[in-house]
Structures are given as C-alpha cells and as structure tokens.
Amino acid sequence: MLVSAKDMLTKAKQGHYAVGHFNINNLEWTKAILLTAQELNSPVILGVSEGAGKYMCGFNTVVAMVNAMLDTLKITVPVALHLDHGTYEGAKACIEAGFSSVMFDGSHYPIEENIEKTKELVAVCNKLGLSLEAEVGAIGGEEDGVVGMGECADPDECKMIADLGVTMLAAGIGNMHGKYPANWKGLSFETLAAVQAKTGSLPLVLHGGTGIPADMIRKAIDLGVCKINVNTECQIAFTAAVRKYIEEGKDLQGKGFDPRKLLAPGVEAIKATVKEKMELFGSVDKA
Ligand code: 13P
Numbered sequence: 001m002l003v004s005a006k007d008m009l010t011k012a013k014q015g016h017y018a019v020g021h022f023n024i025n026n027l028e029w030t031k032a033i034l035l036t037a038q039e040l041n042s043p044v045i046l047g048v049s050e051g052a053g054k055y056m057c058g059f060n061t062v063v064a065m066v067n068a069m070l071d072t073l074k075i076t077v078p079v080a081l082h083l084d085h086g087t088y089e090g091a092k093a094c095i096e097a098g099f100s101s102v103m104f105d106g107s108h109y110p111i112e113e114n115i116e117k118t119k120e121l122v123a124v125c126n127k128l129g130l131s132l133e134a135e136v137g138a139i140g141g142e143e144d145g146v147v148g149m150g151e152c153a154d155p156d157e158c159k160m161i162a163d164l165g166v167t168m169l170a171a172g173i174g175n176m177h178g179k180y181p182a183n184w185k186g187l188s189f190e191t192l193a194a195v196q197a198k199t200g201s202l203p204l205v206l207h208g209g210t211g212i213p214a215d216m217i218r219k220a221i222d223l224g225v226c227k228i229n230v231n232t233e234c235q236i237a238f239t240a241a242v243r244k245y246i247e248e249g250k251d252l253q254g255k256g257f258d259p260r261k262l263l264a265p266g267v268e269a270i271k272a273t274v275k276e277k278m279e280l281f282g283s284v285d286k287a
Contacts (some may be wrong), residue, residue: 001067001070002066002067002070002080002081002098002100002130003078003079003080003100004080004101004130004135004167005045005080005082005167005168005227006131006167008045008078008080008166009131009167009203009226009229010201010203011042012043012203012226012227012283012286013201013203013226014281016039016221016222016282017226017281017282017283017286018146018206018217018220018221018225018226018227018228018281018282018283019042019043019226019227019228019281019283019286020042020043020044020197020209020230020274020278020281020283021045021046021047021078021082021084021139021171021227021229021230022044022045022046022047022229022230022231022274022277023046023047023048023049023052023084023229023230023231023234023235024046024047024048024052024056024062025052025056025235026039026055026056026140027065027073027268029238029268029270030046030066030069030177030225030265031069031073031267032267032270032274033046033143033270033274034046034069034073034075034079034272035073035271036078036270036271036274036275036278037075037077037079037274037287038075038105039073039201039275039279040064040099040275040278040279040283040285041282041284041285041287042077042278042283042284042285042286042287043078043080043082043283043286043287044077044078044079044278044283045079045080045082045101045227046066046079046080046081046082046176047082047083047084047229048062048081048082048083048084048094048099048173049084050083050085050086050087052187053083053090053094057101058097059083059093059094059096059097059098060097060098062081062097063097063099066079066081067098071239074263075125075182076221076287078287080100080101080131081098081099081101082099082100082103082131082133083099083101083102083103084099084229085103085105085135086103086104086105086106086122087104088106088117088120089167090179091103091121092121092124095124095130098240099130100130100131101130101131101132101133102130102131102132102133102166103132103133103134103135103170103193104117104118104121104133104134105134105135105170105207105226106118106133106135106183107135107137107138107139107151107170107172108135108138109155111224112135113161114134114136114161114200115160115161118132118134118161118164118166119164120162122165122166124248125167125241126165131167131168132166132167132168133166133167133168133169133170133205134161134164134166134169134170134172134228135170135171135172135173136150136153136154136157136158136161136169137151137154137157137158137171137172137173138151138155138172139141139170139172139175139176139177139207139208140172140174140175140176140177141176141177141202141208142176142194144256145260146153146238150172150174150175150176152172152173152174152188153171153172153173153174155159155172155191155194155195155197158171158195158198159198159199159256162198162199162200162202166202167203168205168226168227169195169203169204169205170201170204170205170206170207171191171192171204171205172191173187173188173189173191173192173193173206173220174186174187174188174191175187175206175207175208175212176208177207177208177210177231177232178210178232179209179211179232180208180210180211180212186211186216187206187216187219189219189220189223189226192220192223192224193223195224196223199224203224203226203227204223204224204225204226204227205225205226205227205228205229206220206225206228206229207208207229209228209229209230209231209233210230210231210232210233210236211232211278212231214280217280217281218234218261218280220231228277228281229277230273230277233273233277234241234270234273234274236271237266237269237270237273238266238269238270238271239266241265241266241268241269242263242265242266244265245262245265246262247271250262268281
C-alpha cells in the first residue's frame with residue numbers, strides 16, 4: 001500500500017540520512033526502482049512529473065500500475081507516489097487519482113500567491129493524510145520545458161511557507177535539474193544553513209540530485225536535507241546501457257530484438273544507479 005512520505009522523512013531527518021526520490025517514466029523504470037528499494041530494505045519515493053504522467057496515459061494509469069506492482073512484486077518497504085513540480089490543478093488531479101504525496105511548486109508565483117495556494121493544498125492534504133511538498137526559490141535548469149535560473153531561496157519566505165504546515169520544503173540553494181554546467185558554483189550551504197535555522201525540524205528537499213558530488217550530498221544531509229530527487233542520472237544510465245546493447249549488435253543476434261531483451265540492460269543500469277544513490281544517501285536498511 002502506498003504511504004504518505006511524512007513518516008519516512010521525519011525518521012530520515014532524525015536519523016541524519018535522506019530518502020531518494022526517483023522519477024519514473026514507464027513500467028521498466030518503476031519495477032527497477034521498487035525492486036532495488038526492496039532488496040536494500042530502503043524507503044523510497046516515486047516521483048512523477050506532470051509530463052511523465054501524461055506520457056504514462058494519465059495519473060490514474062500510474063496509480064493503478066504502481067499499486068498493482070506493489071502487490072505483485074510483494075513490496076513491503078514504505079513507498080510514496082509523489083507528484084513532482086505540480087501545478088495547483090495537477091496536484092488536485094493527483095490527489096483525486098490516488099497519489100499518496102504531492103508537490104505544489106508555486107516558486108514562480110509572487111510569495112503571497114504561493115502562500116495562498118499552498119495553504120489551500122495543506123488543508124486538503126491534511127484531511128486526507130497525504131504529504132505535501134512546497135517550493136521556495138526556483139530550481140535551475142530545464143524540466144518539462146520550463147527553464148529556471150537556480151535561485152537561492154529567501155529563508156524568511158521559507159519560514160512563511162513552512163509555517164503553513166507543509167510536510168517538506170524544497171528551497172533553491174543554487175541547485176539545478178539536469179547536468180551541472182562546468183562553471184557551476186556548487187550548492188549554497190550558507191543558504192541551506194539559514195533555511196534550516198528558520199524551519200527547524202521540517203524535512204528539506206534537494207532537487208537536481210544528478211551530478212552533485214558525494215561530499216556536497218553528505219554536507220546537505222548534515223544541514224537538514226532528507227529527501228533528494230534524482231531523475232537525469234537514471235535516464236543517462238538507462239540510455240547508455242541500451243545504446244551499448246545496440247552498438248554491440250546484440251539486437252541482431254537471435255531474438256535480441258525482443259523489447260524485453262533490449263530494455264533489460266537499461267533496467268539493470270537503473271537498478272545500479274538507484275543502489276548507489278541509496279547507499280550514498282544512507283537509506284539502506286531504514287525501511
Ligand atoms: P535531476 O534530473 O537533475 O536529477 O533532478 C531531478 C529532480 O529534481 C526532479 O524534481
């Protein structure tokens with residue numbers, strides 16, 4: 001059964017580790033992540049962007065697929081199904097469809113409007129026992145066609161949003177989606193420390209997990225981050241493995257053209273990436 005992310009993140013914050021949020025794109029992705037979480041006895045958050053939801057034939061399809069997989073694969077570790085960077089309307093649609101967690105990304109609105117909309121969703125989520133992620137300070141890079149500049153959040157605005165009763169808060173600290181450019185200045189630990197000081201025990205979320213060096217990840221966890229989002233790194237690993245299979249001509253040998261064979265190396269590559277991240281984040285055996 002899907003669970004809210006609240007308990008797993010509260011435990012992670014207290015235990016000084018982070019739970020991985022891994023974005024899913026299809027059945028293979030979902031299966032690879034769930035099996036790895038179960039094997040490592042780790043809690044996990046499956047992230048679905050609105051674009052990925054559309055690609056997978058809508059939020060209802062995603063909920064049905066994930067619920068059926070939890071059952072069939074006998075997954076017993078805590079799993080949250082979470083909308084990633086949702087609009088207000090998208091958040092409502094996911095709640096309706098049966099997601100156990102949603103993110104409302106109001107970071108591009110003026111703070112008053114972000115507060116207003118986040119507040120409404122806090123009430124809805126609290127009533128239904130769902131977890132809610134809010135965002136202050138846009139994350140840089142491109143996701144679903146939206147390009148942000150990698151801002152540093154205002155700690156006072158973070159406090160205003162935290163005080164609304166959200167479950168977790170994503171604060172921009174110079175992080176970006178996708179690969180980091182060569183001239184990236186790194187995470188702003190000064191901002192993170194200031195946000196943590198204002199928001200206390202509230203779980204903090206680090207987006208753009210791809211390509212952040214291990215020492216920065218550890219420092220971010222020390223400073224209160226207990227959910228880390230990873231998407232691009234699984235995509236790169238998956239595609240490289242499938243490309244290798246084709247370049248080695250394996251699709252031309254025997255029944256190598258069978259999609260189940262073609263995608264198998266990609267699935268293994270996702271599993272290896274997720275395992276590496278769970279080990280780095282410290283969530284192994286924390287289910
Ligand atoms: P990356 O694609 O950079 O790993 O970021 C993922 C993310 O933050 C999803 O919200």
